[in-house]
Amino acid sequence: MAVEHTCCGTEFFLQIVIIVLLVLFAGLMSGLTLGLMSMSLVDLEVVAKSGKPKDRKYAERILPVVRNQHLILCTLLICNAAAMEALPIFLDKLVSALGAVLISVTLLLLFGEIIPQSVCTRYGLAIGATVAPFVRILIWICFPVAYPISKILDCVLGNGHVALFRRAELKTLVNLHGNEAGKGGELTHDETTIIAGALELTEKTASHAMTPISQTFAIDINAKLDRDMMNLILEKGHSRVPVYYEQPSNIIGLILAKNLLTIHPEDETPVKNVTIRRIPRFLLINHVLQLIF
Structure with a gap:
């Protein structure tokens, strides 16, 4: 009887550990989906070339991983879905079916969605660079399923997600970075005026610069x-x-x-x-x- 009781206690503890790991894994996948996919390749290249020294290292680690955005997206979503689907299976062995659903929804909502996405929204660059080797492993594990889906997405949606600004958008972006905009920008009024004027050169004629x-x-x-x-x-x-x-x-x-x-x-x-x-x-x-x- 003592041996059976010990085995039940060990199995219970093992299932608790598995449940915790699944919740953490699902939270990590959810946070990385938002943290890695929210930054375009252009944003990462800008940070890698002209960001702070620490941010440059982070961006250089992330860029090779997210180069194929559809592949990384499919990998993260597949892993997240697998963890979410496996969680009720282990909870069902400990509590009733209704309890398993309620607990799994609560755990995934709080620790698998809200908290991870909030943290990765603010520290997505650092977290993404830290777990980049682990994400590479997941890509290879999910490759047989994720790669065909990513190729279909490339064919349907295109594989070029270069978010370049048009002239009008770039001019507005420069104005928002001015210290007069009240958003913490470092550009002075003269600098924003010069940059905006340079962006408008192709739309101006000689008559615009002349006085009647x-x-x-x-x-x-x-x-x-x-x-x-x-x-x-x-x-x-x-x-x-x-x-x-x-x-x-x-x-x-x-x-x-x-x-x-x-x-x-x-x-x-x-x-x-x-x-x-x-x-x-x-x-x-x-x-x-x-x-x-």
Whole structure:
């Protein structure tokens, strides 16, 4: 009787251990499914090349494992399903069928879904890198079943999951990383403006960078640099002031505002006596064609 009692106690303890291992295994598979699959290959490559030193090591370990995303997804889901299906079988030997269902659902929901996914959402990179060798083993074990399914998914859905941003999306992403967005970004306003401007270059024409002649501040070559004119130039705040002859559309050059520092307003020096710099010009295509033909 003592031997039989000891055997029953050992079997009970072994089943408890198996149940705990199944719950932990299911939780690990569920967490890895969210942690590994939530990051695209582009995200991992960015982290591997320009992340923190520790994150770079993590990303380099994970990248070879998740390169075939459908295969790793099928492997994790198969292992998770196997653990979830095996848990009621061992619980049924300890409690009633109803109790086995209730306990298995509670254990899997709490320790197999909620807690693992919450942890892997925050520390998915570190956990994924730590268990990467174990995941490789699971891939080889589940390969006969997971590989055909993954190939079907590749044919139906495609095997390219490169989540590259379009220009408009990339511009919004840059703006969100600005320190003015209030999200902890490190980019200054000038940096975000420069990057956004570079992304818009392909959509802009020369007319976008030009100021209409009617809105241009220019001075007549025959005008005098008296106090009123000097105050007007100072008020406009331009470093270069166009100079025209007879009519505003006939721009002949420009003067540098810094060259006016040595001029006294009381002398009323004519503009034509100041150094007038030549400016580059360009003609519209239709005007050029008219001149040629």
